[in-house]
Amino acid sequence: MTDQTGVIGDVRRGMIPAHVYNDREIFELEKERVFSRAWVFVGHESEIAQPGDYVVRRVLEDSFIVTRDEQGEIRAHFNMCLHRGMQVCRAEVGNASHFRCPYHGWSYRNDGRIVGLPFHKDAYGGEAGFKRKGQRLLPAPNLATYNGMIFLSMDPDAPPLEEFLGDFRFYLDYYTKQSASGIELRGPQRWRVKANWKIGAENFAGDMYHTPQTHTSVVEIGLFREPKAEKRKDGATYWAGAGGGTTYKLPEGDLDERLRYVGYPQEMIERMKEQWSDDQLRVIGDDGFMISAASVYPNLSFVHNWPRVAESDDVLPFVSIRQWQPISEDETEVLSWFAVDAEAPEEFKALSYKAYLMCFGSTGMFEQDDVENWVSLTNTAAGSMARRLLLNSRMGILEDDRPVVPPLGPDAFHGPGEARTGYSEYNQRALLNHWADDLEKPPSKAATLEVGGPGEGAQDAAGRTSANADQISLPAGEAVAQA
Amino acid sequence: MPRLVADVEACQGYGNCITGASDVFDIDDDGVVVLLKEKVPESDRARVEEAARSCPVSALSVED
Incomplete structure (x- = not known):
């Protein structure tokens, strides 16, 4: 990737290289370093006023189901089935107690927990083959609200929204x-x-x-x-x-x-x-x-x-x-x-x-x-x-x-x-x-998540898994450079 | 009053019934259907029958 030090220096003295408004490499850098850490607005609590209400919103390419669960808690689930990666919810707005993947029929409660996993025993040998317990749609790494405005951050270590x-x-x-x-x-x-x-x-x-x-x-x-x-x-x-x-x-x-x-x-x-x-x-x-x-x-x-x-x-x-x-x-x-x-x-x-x-x-x-x-x-x-x-x-x-x-x-x-x-x-x-x-700050390494794999524990409340997940994760920067 | 019958051997853990009537059907930690009620009032019959019919392996029925 091209060194953008010159661009950043120019911007800092108020001289803007005109190509920053249409530049593929700059955009890749923005994906990696701006939208991977900033708090991004996804909706307002009034849009999901009742339990089960949801809207589907994106942070760049990442689709999230932003929903109010049966307990009234606001959640944002990464809208990808844990099985084959199909988009679980394809409507833009609605009310649902559960989301069912159209591909193989896995289903999830609106708090993200898995419910339906067809032929778990026959196909996977039950828990011995696939640990269904504790699995849930991947939560957004960070979620916070201010005056009812819901923001997500892709950075689990982002500073608090109010800060x-x-x-x-x-x-x-x-x-x-x-x-x-x-x-x-x-x-x-x-x-x-x-x-x-x-x-x-x-x-x-x-x-x-x-x-x-x-x-x-x-x-x-x-x-x-x-x-x-x-x-x-x-x-x-x-x-x-x-x-x-x-x-x-x-x-x-x-x-x-x-x-x-x-x-x-x-x-x-x-x-x-x-x-x-x-x-x-x-x-x-x-x-x-x-x-x-x-x-x-x-x-x-x-x-x-x-x-x-x-x-x-x-x-x-x-x-x-x-x-x-x-x-x-x-x-x-x-x-x-x-x-x-x-x-x-x-x-x-x-x-x-x-x-x-x-x-x-x-x-x-x-x-x-x-x-x-x-x-x-x-x-x-x-x-x-x-x-x-x-x-x-x-x-x-x-x-x-x-x-x-x-x-x-x-x-x-x-x-x-x-x-x-x-x-x-x-x-x-x-x-x-x-x-x-x-743009100047190098990206931090994002943790990866295995879904019920061998030797792998269940996700914790924040959707993180055990430490060995880190061993197979690529630095985000490397992944982008290959793209 | 309509009575609910679940064939736990037939159940394959799809969970479609829960989407239809989460107050009546659930799935336990082993992935098998659980009846939260044995009987439902007549007024709930249509809704619960529809949920039962949504079972892809016909593990559920509503009997009189």
């Missing part, structure tokens, strides 16, 4: 905890675009600069109350922990007036005031900033906006959660959910959904504007000329690295992390620096 998210949790609450009940989701809509996954993640992290150009037409048709798209530079961008995002500057007013300005009814505002910390409320009420788009490393994004939903001047806010699921170096599967506070009035939910569909999702006007750029960029990044070009991603810093605009002080911005007004690419650089950190 990984860090101070971004402060901002995550605006999208996912507007009341004690949290959010409920609709969707996801799912489609594929011929674009590299990093482009969307970077765009949502901090690209306020594209709005006046790319989305001119959305403003021209009057979808937004603010007539000038360049209003965006009055907003602040922030980066904290594993993520960062953009905000809009709100007109003068107190907390309630400013939340009403973006279209929240008073009863929802009252619940926000109960739920959010003083500092979370101050960012809106005192500092006058309203969160808009955001990204969490590596490939999860959020958007909060408030378009007009009728002929009047009234606007209504919506929240979307989206994931840039990499398919290859030049293709991404987009998963786009509508999210809304579970305690919101039904009328609000209906109109907020309408607002979302106008702006994002497969029918969304912003979506179509954005994707046209991202596909074209990816396509152009494939050739030999792109290998000669270092893109300047240094917006907001001078040649000697001093900032164009200093960060906002604690009195001007009450959120954690670093925030500043105006156009800049601090957040895109922060995201790609996380990426560079991962």
Whole structure:
């Protein structure tokens, strides 16, 4: 594999080799070093509210059944039969007490334990030949939730999710905890675009600069109350922990007036005031900033906006959660959910959904504007000329690295992390620096699992087996290099 | 009341019955069907019969 030290060094000084947006070797490295260890979003608890509810979601090529078992516990089973490797569950969503493999009929309870193993005695000689006891579908190496959002990590030794998210949790609450009940989701809509996954993640992290150009037409048709798209530079961008995002500057007013300005009814505002910390409320009420788009490393994004939903001047806010699921170096599967506070009035939910569909999702006007750029960029990044070009991603810093605009002080911005007004690419650089950190770190050796083999013990609770499993495991890096 | 009959010699441990009626059928650690109830109310007959019929080796029946 090519030494990527030069690429990483360039990215660290804010100069991006254009080919990173369409490069097979970089993508192989991302599979090995980014998605093998990061916490990756797979769904929300509200999608699997009842025992037996499940959704099938992927982390790269790995399919997982994300389910709530009969005891109410959330689990993620690797969706591969222990026998011949067939995909056990082929529906995308449903409710089932058991999953039965279509190939030879092995079946599993929704907590992953094996139930049915046809002709165990005749074919295997019973337990003497195949230790059925204690076998279960392989659990995801790591699973954790925050505000009901379910994340998996392929690294059993990943840092705790809350530590990984860090101070971004402060901002995550605006999208996912507007009341004690949290959010409920609709969707996801799912489609594929011929674009590299990093482009969307970077765009949502901090690209306020594209709005006046790319989305001119959305403003021209009057979808937004603010007539000038360049209003965006009055907003602040922030980066904290594993993520960062953009905000809009709100007109003068107190907390309630400013939340009403973006279209929240008073009863929802009252619940926000109960739920959010003083500092979370101050960012809106005192500092006058309203969160808009955001990204969490590596490939999860959020958007909060408030378009007009009728002929009047009234606007209504919506929240979307989206994931840039990499398919290859030049293709991404987009998963786009509508999210809304579970305690919101039904009328609000209906109109907020309408607002979302106008702006994002497969029918969304912003979506179509954005994707046209991202596909074209990816396509152009494939050739030999792109290998000669270092893109300047240094917006907001001078040649000697001093900032164009200093960060906002604690009195001007009450959120954690670093925030500043105006156009800049601090957040895109922060995201790609996380990426560079991962790319530099050699992969760790993954434990392998034998299924009921000779001299092999049963899996423990975490799906690990006895020590001799290590003897036959290949270092993940070697496996990738052979691929 | 409908009575459940299991042929433990015929059972091959498919477990399809459990998917159909997990409150009535289970499989023990040796991979053989276990009846969790001997009789079921008439109102459960259709559901339990369907689960019994799902057995690929016809090890289960529901009798009067």
